[in-house]
Amino acid sequence: MVFQGSSAAISHTGKVRSNNQDSGYAGSNLFVVADGMGGHAGGDVASSIAVHRLEAVDQPFATTSEGERVLRETIADTATDLIDTVRVRPELAGMGTTVSALLMIDDYAVIAHIGDSRIYLYRDDALTQITTDHTFVQRLVDSGRITPEEARYHPRRSVLMRVLGDMDADPEVDTFIMPTQPGDRWLLCSDGLSGVVDDAHTAKALAQGFAPGRTADVLLKQALDGGAPDNVTIVIVDVGGQHPIFSGTPTIVGSASTPKGIEVPAARPGRTSWLHPVRQAANEPSHFEPAAEFLEELIEEDRRRARRRRIGWIVGSVVILGMLAAALFFGYQWTQTRYFVGADEDTVVIYQGIQQNIGPITLSTPVEDTGIALADLPTYQQNAVERTISAGSLEQAREVVERLSPAGETQ
Structure with a gap:
């Protein structure tokens, strides 16, 4: 059964980066966001390969279990594609991509996820994050060491613990099945949106009831108004609803939308980096997948940061209490002159x-x-x-x- 609903996909380079390493896809049954990483060239290639490989999954399935199996196997095949690509083109070594995919089958959504792109569900005036970020800071949140709000501004928030890359032919991908219903609004996005626009403003935009395309424009504007330091990719899927039923050619956005997305740009002269340090930084990877030994260093670094915060809080509290006591003392002394x-x-x-x-x-x-x-x-x-x-x-x-x-x- 072909999905009954409407959708839209949009992707933007953002205000800092000079190229778009994101890719997005909105088809008849399948919807995908992939956020590439690996520098100026690799991220483009990785997210493009992922979207074009997953495009074959955009078809009706008889059962949700079959759709889940095919989706998982296709993502594993994508990892093999990345490995093969690097073998032929070693200059792309280290590239990778996140993948967040939504496959609609009858009244169910089959979800596959790896990385820190996100899938949200807006239902009954409430926004819920359906996927879990595969990041270092999310582990800290899960263990109760930091709060979700602290995670938004943590200096290591872009460190990925799981990613679809050229180092692992058997990636660990989260897959699960959820029932869906008419009126649901699904949002797939790269961290260029979720890292800038908080959930409250996202929910407010989704609640306005605009068509998916206009809603995506509203969310993109919020990300741009917030500085948009990274690429921003948004896919919105409405189940049923008042807007026209989706039909026609799938929408592909970002680096996957052009053959240039899988080409390797020529290396820039060294003087360009010296003359334009901001642009150089914009082309560096937006994510980092640590080696196992580096993870221990990150954990120890976070422990030191937590200790510094605790000491700072104690010292600050003592200073404030001292100032308050001094103010009370001198205030009382003044009253005794009257x-x-x-x-x-x-x-x-x-x-x-x-x-x-x-x-x-x-x-x-x-x-x-x-x-x-x-x-x-x-x-x-x-x-x-x-x-x-x-x-x-x-x-x-x-x-x-x-x-x-x-x-x-x-x-």
């Missing part, structure tokens, strides 16, 4: 401090009981004393008392 005249039950009393209290803490103490009965004062003076009368010093407070005394009133 005086006021008030009432203590039935007599007039001179207090040192200020009238206000901080919770249970009293900021004033009685220093002189004048012996003047509050009842002996005229009514307006009784009210003034009960409201308290401020004084800048003990002498000024005593002068206030002299003016309040009954004897003073009769003179």
Whole structure:
């Protein structure tokens, strides 16, 4: 059964890189995002090979188990293609690509995934990340050592633990089957989108209900507005829905959309790198797959970073607490330079401090009981004393008392 729904695919170089190493595919039943790596040439070739090899899977399948098997085997064949390509063209050694593929079969989605491109499902006003990133920082998140928010800005967030490359003929690919339903919106994207646009803004764009093409444009604009330091590839798939049913030629975007995507550009003169260091950095691999021994170094580095964060937090807390204690101390000292005249039950009393209290803490103490009965004062003076009368010093407070005394009133 041919998938009933609509889709769109879009890919952009971004604002920093000079070439597009991503590839995307939106067909009749199959939808793919591949994010290549391996420098200026290798990433283009790897993602192009992956998409063109997977294109053969874009067909109806009798069962989901058959579709899952074919999808897994085709990705393994892609790894063999990459190895064979490097054997013929050794200048491409080290190239690789992520693959996130969605195969629609009846009311089910068959998913295959390796790397850090992502597949999301927007259903019932909620966005859910369906795939798990095969990255170093995701391992840290899974082990509870960092939070998902910390992972977004971790300096090693691009270190891949699994990738489809030229070193492993039997890659470990996640495959699983999920039921889908009319109204579902599926989003496949490279980390050029997910690394810049957070889930809240992604969900808001998907919730607007625009056709897949327009929704992809909205998400791409958000990535570009966020700086787009990497290539951005987006594939959106609507199950059923109000938009026209997809039909016609599959959409291929990114490096796979042109034969140039599988050609090796000529090497640049050395002076180009010196004159344009930013452009040179833009052509370097966006991901890094570590060797086994390097992983231990990364883990130890993260432990050191965690210790530095902990020490920094403790030192910062001590400094803040010290500053707060100093502010309270000097603030209290200042209050004790002030005086006021008030009432203590039935007599007039001179207090040192200020009238206000901080919770249970009293900021004033009685220093002189004048012996003047509050009842002996005229009514307006009784009210003034009960409201308290401020004084800048003990002498000024005593002068206030002299003016309040009954004897003073009769003179």
